[in-house]
Amino acid sequence: MIWNDEFETLPREVIESLQVKRLRQTLQRVNATVPFYREQFRKAGVTPEQIKSLDDLRRLPFTLKQDMRDNYPYGLFAVPLEQIVRIHASSGTTGKPTVVGYTRRDIDTWSELMARSFVAAGAHKGDVIHNAYGYGLFTGGLGAHYGAERLGASVIPMSGGNTKKQLMIMQDFGSTVLTCTPSYSLYLAEVAAEEGIDFKSLKLKVGIFGAEPWSEEIRNEIEAKLNIKAIDIYGLSEILGPGVAIECIEAQKGLHIWEDHFIPEIINPDTGEVLPHGERGELVITTITKEGIPMIRYRTRDITRIIPEPCICGRTHVRLERMSGRSDDMLIIRGVNVFPSQIESVLITIEGVEPHYQLIVDREENLDTLEVQVEVNEQSFSDEIKVLQGLSTRIQKEIKEMLGVTCKVRLVEPKSIARSEGKAKRVIDKRKEQ
Numbered sequence: 001m002i003w004n005d006e007f008e009t010l011p012r013e014v015i016e017s018l019q020v021k022r023l024r025q026t027l028q029r030v031n032a033t034v035p036f037y038r039e040q041f042r043k044a045g046v047t048p049e050q051i052k053s054l055d056d057l058r059r060l061p062f063t064l065k066q067d068m069r070d071n072y073p074y075g076l077f078a079v080p081l082e083q084i085v086r087i088h089a090s091s092g093t094t095g096k097p098t099v100v101g102y103t104r105r106d107i108d109t110w111s112e113l114m115a116r117s118f119v120a121a122g123a124h125k126g127d128v129i130h131n132a133y134g135y136g137l138f139t140g141g142l143g144a145h146y147g148a149e150r151l152g153a154s155v156i157p158m159s160g161g162n163t164k165k166q167l168m169i170m171q172d173f174g175s176t177v178l179t180c181t182p183s184y185s186l187y188l189a190e191v192a193a194e195e196g197i198d199f200k201s202l203k204l205k206v207g208i209f210g211a212e213p214w215s216e217e218i219r220n221e222i223e224a225k226l227n228i229k230a231i232d233i234y235g236l237s238e239i240l241g242p243g244v245a246i247e248c249i250e251a252q253k254g255l256h257i258w259e260d261h262f263i264p265e266i267i268n269p270d271t272g273e274v275l276p277h278g279e280r281g282e283l284v285i286t287t288i289t290k291e292g293i294p295m296i297r298y299r300t301r302d303i304t305r306i307i308p309e310p311c312i313c314g315r316t317h318v319r320l321e322r323m324s325g326r327s328d329d330m331l332i333i334r335g336v337n338v339f340p341s342q343i344e345s346v347l348i349t350i351e352g353v354e355p356h357y358q359l360i361v362d363r364e365e366n367l368d369t370l371e372v373q374v375e376v377n378e379q380s381f382s383d384e385i386k387v388l389q390g391l392s393t394r395i396q397k398e399i400k401e402m403l404g405v406t407c408k409v410r411l412v413e414p415k416s417i418a419r420s421e422g423k424a425k426r427v428i429d430k431r432k433e434q
Contacts, residue, residue: 001119001124002119002120002313002314002315003115003116003118003119003120003151004112004116007258007260008116008256008314008315008316008317009314009315009316010260010316011316012316015259015260015316015317016054018260019054019259019260019263019288020052020053020054022260022288022289023051023054023057023263023286023288024048024051024052025288026286026287026288026289026290026294026296027041027048027051027060027296028048029078029294030078030294030296031047031048033078033079034076034077034078034294035075036067036071036075036076037076037296040061040063040296041060041061043061044059044060044061046059046060054263057263057265057286057297058265058274060296060297061296061297062272062284062297062298062299063295063296063297063298063299064298064299065098065238065299065301068098068099068238069096069098072096072097072098072099073096073099074099074101076293077101077292077293078291078292078293078294079101079103079291079292081101083103083104083291083292084101084102084103084292085102085103085104085107086101086102086107086142087099087100087101087102088100088102088137088138088139088142088237088241089137089237090137090138090236090237090238097137098237098238100139100237100238100292100293101292101293102292103291103292105291106240106290106291106292107146109240109261109289109290110143110146110147110240110241110243111146111147111149111150112150113147113240113243113244113258113261114143114144114146114147114148114150114151114242114243115147115148115150115151116243116246116258117147117208117233117242117243117246118147118148118151118153118177118208119151120231120246120247120248120249120256120313120315121177121206121208121229121231121233121246121247121248121249122205122206122229122231122249123148123151123153123176123177123206123208124151124153125151125152125153126153127151127153127154127176127177128153128154128155128156128173128174128175128176128177128203129144129148129153129154129155129156129175129176129177129179130156130158130166130169130170130173130175130177130178130179130204131144131145131148131155131156131157131158131159131179132158132159132160132166132178132179132180132184132188132421133159133160133179133180133181133211133242134159134160134421134422135157135159138237138422139235139237139240139241139242140179140210140211140241140242141157141159142241143235143240143241143242143243144179144208144242145157147242147243153177156169156173156175160180160184160421160422161421163187163188163191163421164191164195166188167188167191167192167195167197170202170204171197171201171202174203175202175203175204176203176204176205176206177204177205177206177207177208178204178206178207178208178226178228179207179208179209180207180209181209181210181211181212181420181422181423181424182209182210182212182214182218182219182222182230183212183214183419183420183423183424184419184420184421184422185207185209185222185226185230186218186221186222186225186355186356187419187420187421188226189222189225189226190415190419199225199226199227199228200227202227204226204227204228205228205229206228206229206231206249207222207226207228207229207230207231208231208233208246209222209230209231209232209233210232210233210234210235210242211242211422211423212423212424213322213323213324213325213326213329213339213340213341214232214322214341214344215322215341215344215345215348216322216345217344217345217348217349218344218348218355219232220348221348221355229249229252231246231247231249231252232246232247232252232255232322233245233246233247233255234246234255234257234302234320234323236300236302238295238298238300239262239285239287239295239298239300240261240262240287240290243258244257244258244262244285245257245258245319245320248311248313248315250311250312250313251311251312251313253307253311253319254307254311254319254320254321254322255319255320255321255322256311256313256315256317256318256319257317257318257319257320258317259317259318260289260317261287261288261289261290262285262286262287262288263285263286263288264283264284264285264306264318264320265283265284265285265286265297266279266280266281266282266283266284266304266305266306267281267282267284267299268281268282269281269282269301269303269327277305277306277307277308277318278305278306278307278308279305280303280304280305280321280324281303281305282299282300282301282302282303282327283300283302283303283304283320283323284297284298284299284300285297285298285300286298301326301327301328301329302323302325302326302327303323303324303325303326303327303330303339304320304321304322304323304324305320305321306318306319306320306321307319307320307321324339324341324342325339325340325341325342329427331359331361331370331427331429332368333361333368333369333370333405333407334367334368334405334406336403336404336405338370338403338405340359340426340427342402342403343357343359343372343399343403344357344426345402346395346398346399346402346403347372347374347395349398350391350394350395350398352376352377352379352380352391353374353375353376353377353380353391353395353411354374354375354376354377354414356374356375356417356419357372357373357374357375357417357426358372358373358417358425358426358427358428359371359372359373359426359427359428360372360373360428360430361427361428361429361430361431362430362431363430363431368431369408370405370406370407370408371407371408371409371410372395372399372407372408372409372410373410373412373417374395374409374410374411374412375411375412375413375414375415375416375417376388376391376411376412376413376414377414378414380411381413381414388411391411392409392410392411393409395409396408396409
């Protein structure tokens, strides 16, 4: 089932022709209305009129998150404030948040793309969508909400928190689709087990999870514990919010990015060089229909690759491989590049531990140290000390073999690592405090 046959199945040459047309219109608009972009184009020695093909895109400068902070709050808006009907902001942990504005047409576009995303994930008009993304300045809650309404489904605006009530509502209201972060879905499973609630007794069939990187192993864990299909969705507030790209339920292999609204590129994060399809690097996105705050070659910092091969679902838009992490989340431990998702992939295969962990990075005598704190399950917690020591040694050995980095492993009690209702905090880097 496809939500918008006309645009989701466009021939490749038509998609690219449409992208060039919309790109040129966007560049002319931001050049005329956004002083920041006008100056950036001048510095790069390029004019919108010189961009005549998708290959010409690489001539344009990148936009960084810092550029948004430097122009806080409204400096990158391309329309007067009276045309902005909604304002969101990212949940930045340091400094000023990044602010985004939406015109009425932007909200309509966002709703359309989220409706497409829900249908790609297997949802339909008769579903009851339990929306546990946070409402407020974060784009997740309202983005999913408007998309569910556009689809014509029944949406429960649950937001985050109050986990026991979430489970009660799922039972009583007959929720069929769950939207939240993957880490929160595992917490729901944990609380359900404590309350004696079997997910097989619920009507849930699909979960749509995003806002943080998660591995294929975590997907398997979620699907087993919640008795659902787990679908990966991607978005970021700077580009739109959720609904930029999503897996289809038919394949669950790569996320279709809606190319009639976005142009994806993959670059080498160190050099900025554009990489060919199939090579892994940092995702860069240009918006080509946004009115409120268009983004030209925005560096997302997310690591992925473009999959150009046709998909079995019939959609013709290219796919993005599951995000393996962020270039700015990458830890460098004694010269070795480590992503939290890589350690997660090791932990999830080891019997006796739970998928709840934290990485503590520190520096001792000018040397980086990595401590992996991971919860053991109830059964392992009651084992003898020597059994736990053996488990710790095994984890340490497997991380060393897989990633080439030596770490200290600390097994901690069940449920002792803080649970998150939003994005899970996986890394504590104490080097930044020194």
